[in-house]
Amino acid sequence: MDKPEALYHYTSLEGLTHILSSRKIRFSRLDLLDDMTEGSSTDPVDWRKYYFVSCWTSDPKESIPLWHMYTKEMCGVRIKLPTEMFKKHSFSKEDVPSFLELADTGSAPAGAKIKLYCYLPYEELHGEDYFVMPTSFNEDVWPFSVIYTDDESVLSRAYLEYDKESNNTKISTNEIAKYKSTVWSFQKEWRFRINCFNAAPRSLAGKMSEEEYYELMINRLRSIGEGVSREYFYLDISDDAFSKMEIVLGPKMDEAEKMIVSSLVDKYNPSAKTEASNLSGKVR
Template structure:
C-alpha cells in the first residue's frame, strides 16, 4: 500500500497501552490543545469545546521535535495507521426505536445506514455529529497568518434565525506550527437530547443552540474515544523512541503481544544519532 495512505502519531507508552487495550483513539477538544489560539473565534466564546480532534502527521521521516514534544526520546512511540482507520457501524430501525422509545420505519431497502459512531449511542449520550454520519473526519491542516482563518466568524444571523458554522473549527493553525505537517480527524458535536417527546426535543434544540451562541453551553464530555476497525488495528506499526531503555522496550513488546500480536514493532532510525 502506498505510504500516502498512512499517518503517524507520536505518543507515550502509557497512551499506547490504552490504545492497544481498548482498540480506540482518543479525541480531545480544542480547548485542551497546546496551541491556545485554536479554540478562539472572532464572535463566539467557548465554542472550541465542541470540536474534538486527533492529531497525526503524514511525514514518514522521524521528527526530533515531534519526539520531544509529544512522546519523548526515552519513553515514547510513534504509531503508524492507515488513513480513516475507524470502525463502521450499521444502524437499524430497531436500534433507533430502542433509544427514542418509539417505532422507527425502516426506509433503508435492506441497506442499513452506516456511521462511525452508532446513532443509538449518540442519542443515548445526548449529542449528534454530522461527521460521524458522513464518515469524513480527516482534513489536512492549513498553516496561515490570515487572521480571518485563525479567528473565524462562525455566527450567521438573518432576522430571528441564526446558524453556527462548527465545521470551520480546527482547520487552520498559525504558521509557527508548520513543522508538524499535521493531518487531523475532526469531530464536532451538538449536545442534543432526542429521547423525549418531539416538541420537547425541538425546544431543547433551540435552547442549546442559543446557549452555544452566547458561550454558556457546556460540552457533553471532555473527550471521545473512537473505535478502530479490526483491519486497521491489526496492521498497526509501532516505532520505538530513539533512546528507549531496555526495560521500556520490554513493556512495549509485552503489551503488544497481549493486545495486538499482529502489530509490527520497529527500531528508530535515529538510534545512535542523537
C-alpha cells in the same frame, strides 16, 4: 489535497498501552490541546468546547520535534495506521427519533428495516447533553489536512454569519479547528474532527411524546454557549487497521522499555510490526 494511505501518531508508553489494550483512539476537546490559541474566535461562543480532534501527521520521516513534544524524553513510540482506521457501528433507524435525519433513506422501500452506520454507536452519538453532527464524518473532511497561516483574520475570526434572506444565522462548522499558526507547520498535521452541539438527553426520548421531545431538542440545540460536558471521545479501531499497525520505538528507549513494548504487542496485537528508530544512536 489527496488523503495519504497511512497516518502517524507519536505517543508515550502509557498512550501506547491504552491504544493497544482498548483498541481505541482518543479524541480530545479542542480547549484541552497544547496550542492554547487554537480555535479562538471573535464570536461570543467558545467553539473549542464543541469540537473534538485526534491529531496525526502524514510525514513518514521521523520528526525530532514530534519525538520531543509527544514522547517523554524520546522514549515513547510512533504508531502508524491506515488512514481508514476506524470501525463502523450499525444501529437501527427505529432507535433514532424520527425527526433526526442521520442519513437519506427516502429511496428505501416502505416498512424496510433500515440499518445506519456510523463511527460511533448511537448511545455515543447522542449523549445526555450533546449530539454529534453526522456531517463530522463526511468523506471530504474525515480526515482533513490542517492549513497553516499567520493571517490573524483567519486564525481568530467569526464563524457565525447572519443570512438576511433566510433570516437565519449560519455556522461555518467546517472552518473551526482547520487552521493553525505557521510555527506549528513542522507537524504536517492531519485531523479527524468531531463536532457536537447541546441536545436534549437521550434518556428522555421515551419518557415524553415525540412532539415534546422535539421541542426540547430544538431548544437545547439553540442554547449555544455553554459547551458540552464531555472532554474526550474514544473511537474503535477496525480489526483490519489494528492488524496493520506498525510501531517505531523511541530513539532513546532503553532495553527495559523495549521489553515493555514487546510484551504489550505480544499480548494485545501480535500482528503489529515493531522496529527501531532511524535516529537511535544519533541524538543525545
